[in-house]
Structure formats: structure tokens, C-alpha cells
Amino acid sequence: MVKNYTIVHLDWVGHDDKSASKLITATLVAVLVAYVTYNLFLHPLAGIPGPFISRSGLWSYRVNRAIFRDASQSYDKLHDDYGAYVRIGRNHVMTADPAAVNVLYGHSSKWTKSGFYHLFRLGPPKGIMSETDVKKHAALRRASSSAYSISALLELEVSVDIMVEKLFRQLDGFVERKQPWNAGLWLQWFAMDVVGDLAFGKNFGLIEKATDTNNLIPAVEDFVFVATLMGTFPTIGDPLFTAASAAGAGGRGAAHLMQVTQESVKARLKRAEEIVKAGGTTDELQKDMLSRFLRAKDPETGKKLTVDQICTSATQVVGAGSDTTAITMRAIIYYTLVTPGVYEKLMEELEAAVSNGSLTFPTPYNEGVKLEYFQAIVKEALRYYPAVPWPMPRVAPEGGAHIGDHYFPPGSRVGMSAYAYHRRAYGHDSKRFRPERWIEATDEEKKEMEKNLLSFGGGARVCIGRNISIMEMTKVIPYLFWTYHFSITPRGPGSPHKYKQGRGSDGVLDSESWYVKSSWFSSQYDFFLDVKKRDVEAVQ
Numbered sequence: 001m002v003k004n005y006t007i008v009h010l011d012w013v014g015h016d017d018k019s020a021s022k023l024i025t026a027t028l029v030a031v032l033v034a035y036v037t038y039n040l041f042l043h044p045l046a047g048i049p050g051p052f053i054s055r056s057g058l059w060s061y062r063v064n065r066a067i068f069r070d071a072s073q074s075y076d077k078l079h080d081d082y083g084a085y086v087r088i089g090r091n092h093v094m095t096a097d098p099a100a101v102n103v104l105y106g107h108s109s110k111w112t113k114s115g116f117y118h119l120f121r122l123g124p125p126k127g128i129m130s131e132t133d134v135k136k137h138a139a140l141r142r143a144s145s146s147a148y149s150i151s152a153l154l155e156l157e158v159s160v161d162i163m164v165e166k167l168f169r170q171l172d173g174f175v176e177r178k179q180p181w182n183a184g185l186w187l188q189w190f191a192m193d194v195v196g197d198l199a200f201g202k203n204f205g206l207i208e209k210a211t212d213t214n215n216l217i218p219a220v221e222d223f224v225f226v227a228t229l230m231g232t233f234p235t236i237g238d239p240l241f242t243a244a245s246a247a248g249a250g251g252r253g254a255a256h257l258m259q260v261t262q263e264s265v266k267a268r269l270k271r272a273e274e275i276v277k278a279g280g281t282t283d284e285l286q287k288d289m290l291s292r293f294l295r296a297k298d299p300e301t302g303k304k305l306t307v308d309q310i311c312t313s314a315t316q317v318v319g320a321g322s323d324t325t326a327i328t329m330r331a332i333i334y335y336t337l338v339t340p341g342v343y344e345k346l347m348e349e350l351e352a353a354v355s356n357g358s359l360t361f362p363t364p365y366n367e368g369v370k371l372e373y374f375q376a377i378v379k380e381a382l383r384y385y386p387a388v389p390w391p392m393p394r395v396a397p398e399g400g401a402h403i404g405d406h407y408f409p410p411g412s413r414v415g416m417s418a419y420a421y422h423r424r425a426y427g428h429d430s431k432r433f434r435p436e437r438w439i440e441a442t443d444e445e446k447k448e449m450e451k452n453l454l455s456f457g458g459g460a461r462v463c464i465g466r467n468i469s470i471m472e473m474t475k476v477i478p479y480l481f482w483t484y485h486f487s488i489t490p491r492g493p494g495s496p497h498k499y500k501q502g503r504g505s506d507g508v509l510d511s512e513s514w515y516v517k518s519s520w521f522s523s524q525y526d527f528f529l530d531v532k533k534r535d536v537e538a539v540q
């Protein structure tokens with residue numbers, strides 16, 4: 001009896017379990033159906049078209065772009081497929097509507113940066129890039145702005161000149177050995193060394209040693225990969241990143257960058273101490289960005305930056321200032337070489353300027369900025385190939401806001417992709433690299449073109465380091481073209497490329513002679529050039 005009873009009892013338990021699991025499954029399915037139905041048909045952004053996975057909220061389209069590194073072409077294609085407003089997430093829209101530029105990135109914009117940027121912090125205190133609180137950001141920016149001013153940078157011009165000479169000595173070796181030059185990698189080393197010099201008065205020695213012993217370049221790459229990926233779901237990504245970093249497992253790139261920077265800060269402070277001890281003056285050291293960060297005060301509150309904030313600021317210079325400038329330099333050189341007529345016009349301009357004495361080498365910044373055609377190439381490269389193609393997300397303010405005919409409730413996210421926007425906002429030939437557009441335009445048109453240029457972002461959050469990169473590019477590129485003759489190393493069997501086929505920013509194989517991996521940054525890999533020395537004497 002007892003035995004039978006037990007069997008009956010167990011049977012009842014099994015029955016209960018099955019019913020319970022059926023009930024749980026049915027509830028989960030019902031919740032999922034309700035969630036998807038709400039997202040697709042009832043959500044305030046439901047009227048905006050977009051890929052099913054984003055509209056339904058089932059998966060993140062942006063996570064896929066971060067993983068597959070095809071952001072530029074994918075976001076561009078979304079506008080082709082769905083128009084000027086595309087729902088790229090449940091609560092997230094990307095737009096290419098010109099009306100949005102001022103609303104999102106104008107000086108008086110009420111839209112703030114989203115939690116996506118929290119993942120771009122490079123230290124325990126948030127830095128200028130990752131601080132989303134408007135007041136705290138404004139205070140940080142005011143306190144640091146003197147380090148980024150053009151007058152401060154011009155005091156550091158000579159260190160860029162020295163770096164250029166070091167680069168040229170290495171380049172001469174490639175000429176002698178008739179060896180293809182991995183321009184992509186070397187330009188990145190150059191940009192990294194320059195920011196090291198500007199920030200701490202001492203570069204990282206990448207150009208001199210012809211190697212990245214400290215793994216700085218992979219660290220930036222890892223940092224940007226993790227930040228972009230986890231920034232797309234910051235509610236979970238942010239605490240996950242914090243916990244993983246505390247356990248020493250996450251943020252490998254960020255942690256490594258931070259460590260290298262802290263060492264550079266310490267070494268720089270020790271150098272100053274030793275000079276003073278030896279009875280010398282630290283005048284030269286006083287010019288680097290670090291000493292400006294040390295002296296910096298918020299002009300409104302009189303508050304100084306804390307030591308942690310200084311380390312974060314210095315790391316930020318390394319993290320935000322090297323890849324972006326390298327990407328833009330590659331684009332300038334590449335499109336100058338492949339676009340018919342551009343190289344010839346540039347060389348004509350350089351030759352005329354050298355012969356009338358308005359251009360000397362190493363190029364003083366004040367001479368380089370007057371090269372009208374060269375500066376038009378720089379602008380066009382920034383337009384055609386923006387280093388940051390990812391839509392820069394902003395949060396709709398309290399009370400919501402309108403852009404064009406669309407209403408965005410408070411808390412919804414809207415962003416623009418500079419890559420996708422620039423290829424639509426510059427008339428019928430937006431998809432062509434044409435520097436002349438920046439010269440031919442009337443003053444009124446130029447104003448509009450500048451307004452539409454999102455390569456450095458805009459408004460209160462515009463890139464604080466843009467002067468650094470413009471100075472660097474202005475000093476190195478005309479001098480490079482003046483001294484060397486470049487041609488693109490053909491790809492294919494026997495070539496030094498790891499990848500046999502190139503991939504352009506449009507995602508098409510073999511459309512360009514490099515391989516683009518595009519997420520927050522659109523980085524070009526395997527960009528090789530054959531180099532010869534120009535007979536400069538004969539030209540002059």
C-alpha cells in the first residue's frame with residue numbers, strides 16, 4: 001500500500017511539474033509576444049522604419065555592427081533602405097535629416113550624451129569624453145581647454161618637427177631597401193608618438209624602435225572594441241564592465257592604456273624633480289599638456305583638476321588622439337593618390353609655394369594652413385572618410401523634442417552617422433572625393449558645408465583635440481609629399497599583405513586597397529605604399 005501510495009504521489013508531483021513548466025513557458029511566450037507587439041506597433045517610435053531585429057527589440061542591430069566591424073557600410077545602407085529616419089534600436093533612431101544637426105549637436109542643444117559614452121571612460125573618474133552630466137562636463141572642459149588651445153599647441157610645434165624627422169629617417173630605409181612601407185601602421189605609430197610628446201613631453205619610442213613594445217596600438221583597439229560593444233547596452237554593459245575591471249578581467253585595453261599613461265605621468269614628474277634638484281629650470285617641460293593639466297583651474301569655480309582626473313585626461317589624449325588622426329592621415333594620402341588630378345594639383349600648389357618662399361620645411365603650421373588646396377584635401381578626407389562613422393547618440397530632453405515632423409519622447413536616443421550623413425548632405429556628388437568643393441563654394445555655401453561636417457562632432461561636445469590633429473597633419477603631410485613619391489603597392493600574390501583582398505569603407509571587397517574594420521572608428525589595415533625619394537633639388 002505504502003509503495004502504491006508513493007508511486008501515486010510521485011506521479012502527482014510529475015504532473016504538477018509539467019503543468020508548472022507549461023505555465024511558465026506560456027507566460028514567457030505571452031510576455032515575449034506582448035513585448036514584441038508593443039515594440040512593433042505601440043511604442044512611441046513604432047512609426048519609424050528599420051530592420052525587424054531593432055524594431056522588435058529582440059536583438060541589437062548595433063551589437064552586430066560592433067562585432068562584425070562593418071558600421072560605415074551598414075549604417076549607410078540603412079538610410080538607402082529605409083530613408084532619413086531609421087529605428088536602429090527599440091528606443092534608438094539614426095537620422096540623416098539636415099534639421100537634426102543643430103538640434104542634436106548645436107551649441108544650445110538640450111540633448112545630452114547617452115550612457116553609451118560611460119563605457120568610453122579611461123579611468124575611475126569620468127573624462128571629458130565620457131562625462132554625460134552637463135555641468136560636470138562643462139567644468140572639466142573649461143579646466144582642460146588651455147592645454148588644447150592652438151597657442152599652447154604652437155609652443156609644442158618643434159616636438160612634432162623632431163618626430164617628422166625621425167619618421168623620415170626610417171622611411172629612407174624603406175627607400176634604400178626598396179621595401180613596401182606599411183604606411184597604415186607607421187602613421188599610427190607616428191600619431192601615437194606625437195600625442196605622447198605633446199601630452200608628457202616624451203614620446204613612446206614607436207618610430208625610433210620601429211616596434212610597439214608596449215602594445216599600445218592593440219590596447220587602443222581593444223579599448224574601443226569593448227567600449228563600442230558594451231556601450232550599446234549600457235544598462236547591463238556598464239556594471240558588467242565595472243565588475244570585470246575590478247576583477248582584473250575586463251577592460252584589458254583601457255586598463256593597459258591607463259597603466260602606461262600613469263607610468264608616463266610618473267616619469268615626467270620625476271624628470272621635472274631631477275631637473276629642479278640639479279638647479280635647472282623646467283621651462284621646456286612646462287609646455288607639455290601634462291603641466292597645463294597640473295596648473296589648470298576651472299575659471300568659474302577656481303577648482304583644480306584632481307590627480308585622478310589628470311591621469312584620465314592624459315590617457316584620453318592617447319586613446320582619442322592617436323587612432324583618429326592616423327585614420328585621417330591614411331585617408332588623405334590614399335585619396336590624394338587614387339583620385340585623378342588631386343596629387344598633381346597638390347604638387348603644383350606645393351611647388352608654387354616653395355618657389356615664392358611661402359612654404360618651407362619642416363613646415364611651420366602657420367605656413368601649412370595657408371595651403372588652400374591642401375587644406376581642402378584635409379576637409380574632404382574628413383568629410384568623405386570620417387574616422388568616427390558610428391551614430392553619435394544623444395538623449396531626448398525632458399518633455400521630449402521634435403526633429404522635423406518626428407516627435408521623440410524624453411529618454412529616446414537619436415544619433416547621426418557622419419559617414420552616412422556626409423555621403424548625402426553635399427549635393428549630387430556627395431559620394432565622390434572632390435576637394436575642389438571646399439574652394440568653389442560661395443561663403444554662404446561654405447558656412448552650410450562646415451555646419452554639416454560632423455567629423456569632429458559638434459556644439460558643447462565638439463572634439464577638443466581637433467587643433468592637435470589639424471596641426472599634426474598640416475605639418476607632416478605636405479612635407480611627406482614634397483620629399484617622397486608614393487604609389488600604392490599592388491595587392492595579390494607576393495605582396496606583403498596579410499589579406500589578399502582589400503575591403504573599402506563601403507564594405508565591397510577590392511573596392512579599395514586597404515582592409516577596413518569599422519565600428520566606433522573606421523580603421524584601415526594593410527595599407528602599403530611603394531616609396532621613392534623625389535629629386536627635390538631638380539624641382540626647385
Ligand code: HEM
Nearest residue numbers: 129317320321324325328387392455456457461463465469
Ligand atoms: C582627425 C582626428 C580626430 C577626429 C576625427 C576626432 C573625432 C571626434 C569626434 C567625432 C568627437 C565627438 C564624439 C561625440 O560627440 O560623440 C570627438 C570628441 C573628442 N575628441 Fe576627438 N577626434 C580627433 C582627434 C582628437 C585628438 C588629437 C584628441 C586629443 C588629443 C581628441 C580628443 C577628444 C575628446 C577628449 C573628445 C570629447 C569631447 C567632449 O565630449 O567634450 N580627439 N572627437
